[in-house]
Amino acid sequence: MNFNIKYISKFSLAMLLLGGTMTSCTKNFEDYNKNNIGLTDEDLKGDGQDLVLFLKNAQMSIYNFSGAGDPNSYQVQQNLNADVFSGYFMSPTPFNSGQNNLNYAMVNGWNGEPFKVLYLNVIKSIEKLKSNGLAETYPALWGSALVIKVEAASRVTDIYGPIPYSKVGTSNTVPYDKQSDVYAAFFKELDEAVTALKSYKADSPMAAKIDQIDLVFPNTDNQVRFANWLKIANSLRLRLAMRLVKVDAALAKTQAEKALDPTNGGVLESNTENFKITIPADGTYSNPLWFISKNWADTRINATLSSYMTGLNDPRISKYMAPVIKDATTTAFAGKYIGIRAGADGIEKDKYQKLSALNTEGTTPTFVATTAPVLMTAAEVYFLRAEAALRGWNNAGGTAQSLYEKGVETSFTQWGVTSGLSTYLNDNTSKAAAYKDPFNAKNNANSPSALTIKWNEGATNEEKLERIITQKWLAIFPEGQEAWSEFRRTGYPRLFPVVVNNSGGLIDTKIQIRRLPFPQNEYNTNAAEVQSAISLLGGPDNGGTRLWWDVNKGNF
Template identity: 80%
Template sequence: MKYNFKNITKLMLAFVVLGSAMSSCTKDFEEYNKNNNGLTDEDLAADGKDLVLFFKTAQMAIYNFSGGGDPNSYQLQQNLNADVFSGYFMSPTPFNSGQNNLNYAMVNGWNGEPFKVLYLDVIKSIDKLQKNGLDKNYPALGGAAKVIKVAAANRVTDIYGPIPYSKVGTSGDIPYDKQADLYTAFFKELDEATEALKSFNAQSPMTDKIEEIDLVYPNLDNQTRFKNWLKLANSLRLRLAVRIVKVDPQLAKVQAEKALDPANGGVIEANSENFKVKVPTDGTFSNPLWFISKNWADTRMNASLQSYMTGYGDPRISKYMEPVPVDKQTTGFAGKYIGIRTGAAGIEKDKYQMLSALNTGGSTPSFTATTAPILMTAAEVYFLRAEGALRGWANVGGTAKSLYEKGVETSFAQWGVSGLSAYLQDNTSKAAAYVDPFNASNNADAPTTLTIQWNDAASNEEKLERIITQKWLAIFPEGQEAWSEFRRTGYPKLFPVAVNNSAGLIDTKIQIRRLPFPQNEYNTNAAEVQNAISLLGGADNGGTRLWWDVNKGNF
């Protein structure tokens, strides 16, 4: 793997050249405020050429598109971290001689990528647009930019805990904000975003470049476009409210009910409203998950995903993954869906890369170079509402059972599979045990006895396990959100890491809770990192829980 910043954006390239590896990301942002690197105010004006560039960059950086044929940044940002910790993927490649994040031997050079992308691509881009009149000239577009910023920053704080936010762009050392304050800031920014989006009407000003700019809701009339952005803002608020329910249940309830109040514009309810980011069609960028699976063979199905999908007979499995190819080397398990256990012992790429890969082949692959990454789905929102019903919140629009079943139905429709009725009525199928075809030391018993069919007589804890398990199956392959929800709830129950090389810093059963702060921040912002560790409330390692990750039952 290598870093290659070529062809990402003029902004990022200029900053890498000026700051080099010796400047921290947050201090790079400070330097950005002092030096436009040749970009004039005219360039940055609301209808200037860089309105398109910066807005597109911010959207794409949430998921970190691969640029210039090198998706290494996304691989470090998510696939070799959250995608594995969530139970979706595992790499057949023994990186760093087999000592790496996948078996909890944390690699310093891997752990700073999410941090870097947030500041260099998302916050810088949006900040420059806002300083050059975006909110004034096009309020609705400014509201959409705030939604993008919150979506991106939330992912990053849920990786590390405290991060710099309120003081980014000021002079001197850049302080970190504690996570409780970050969530308060997110809710405030979503208030601003929703007010701007609700005010849009046929007479509102809008740039004629909107089709170039909007990668989330393209090819729509502007009235529908910004109604969808409003629904996304409310849905994101609901997601964040549910995230904090164990640490601040009253604030969670207030924010969730605000999100669900029909007077505020509604939430995502249809797959046509899903939050997905279009891959630009100029050939420069590609879907990075497709790339690392198809071209590098660096990611394969996780054993936990295999356990649930094969055990449940889930028809979505053929849309998500490919079976082991028919090959003389795979006699005995060709045609089956087989994954790799997280932190598996004895990884050999020439063997394990033969196991189930992302569905990128055949005449109708689910994932191609231009498949738009999906960051939030209508199915997820129904499951969030189902949990809200379980907690007695207002405005959820149904019972826990009806919303749970609607979530499954919506996911099946999204992936174009049949068999919904039989699936929802299945009260016998359970997750399967895992058998590693090459190394029996990686074998594991089934992680749970949970079945699919809703059971009104079950405890709230079992009902929540059912909701979260089906949400996890539905939001594939969005591993960052899946990992966050696993940490919050303990569901779905995942196979623990097979080999734990953390030297006791991360508990095998509890599993990894966060990434350590980037080494670059220790090098250039050391005093503030020490303050951030105090805000974190524990050691800067993968075993320390985040603010909302409370070690207690869900009810």
């Protein structure tokens, strides 16, 4: 295993701030109010380097880069849960003697990392900046910090359900908020962010080191920068609004129409506006997904993704993944795109690491050490707008079909695919392929879906939604957290279930995993509040319990 988790005390201040803490589930809210990182309030004022460090830390911890060539925090934060549960990746490594989250034998030591990273790396940094007057000194910059906070926290509540939010930092025992209240807080914070971002003018004061601070739009004119951040804020509101469509349709519609109202600043429409975190050029950090795939061979493409992309003749496939490399054991299937079933039977690393990996090789690899992790794209927003149009909401800016097709087109452009778009969009026969495991027939499966690509205006709304969500899933790769959340919300795309289910009956194989259990450290240090959180959750603290917005009913 590659989980040599380090303790905070082993790192310098700069490493703590930029790379994020990498303790394994040792977070304690008792430390939240303490200035235990060596900075005074005075250090955080003005244009000082510490402003740069704190805001960098918050941005880089949404999708935790870790540091010093050691991305094991990200590996547990996302790659060994949502990236697999979304149908994007699967590990060829049989961690914990083959008993682990990937076959629903939940590992306590893995389940706390998203929680820890949010509070120690993101919220702590942003709250410290707030207490030192960032909102008053540089309102637009504070607006972008709020967007970062909501982006990071929304991912975590969508992993666990209830989380501490409204009273974090107020006491040593921190109460959890029910998820509906957390979402209400998100919308309120996005209101504040939008107001602050709209306030930026050409002569507004701004931190001198803004290009070091802003890893999303570095080296950008400030008016363009904050106009883009405003679009991200509105796009994030649209994403979160859509999440609520089954549980509170009225609120979902209200917030979505607010996000889409052009007088509020617009949403992402171009790939130049995509929400991605630039990797600092000092050589200390690398794209953690690239690192895990290339250097550790701990992640490979999921069979669901390879089956959809091969069956649909998707021209993006060579951008996403590498074909099986030929050697003495792979001659019969070398050159093909073959992934690994989630929860596969009989995983052996020396065999399965030879199957399709992230495209990190060849003369034109898509993923390299400096590839910026992408958190939200214009393509995703076009698909959100397509769903809004399908639901008859205002301000979508087009028909469901036109926005669906624009989403595919924008994704092709993002990935540098310059031909085949028309053929792809007009394909009404291709469907996801059946899966054949070259090493173990127990993992074989029939095609997960008979859905085709071409829009069918005469189809039911449910079929239209499946088409929208399936193409959105293909477009937002490799962002597994959002893909897993949308799968749970809609049931789409249709994913291969795990082959081996070691949950002991706690997680239904057909329904698939719905959440992560609360961190063990919270039971150890905040036990009474965790018990209250379980009551708010409305079911047992296991991977089979649905979140508040994950309602077991049809999409229409």
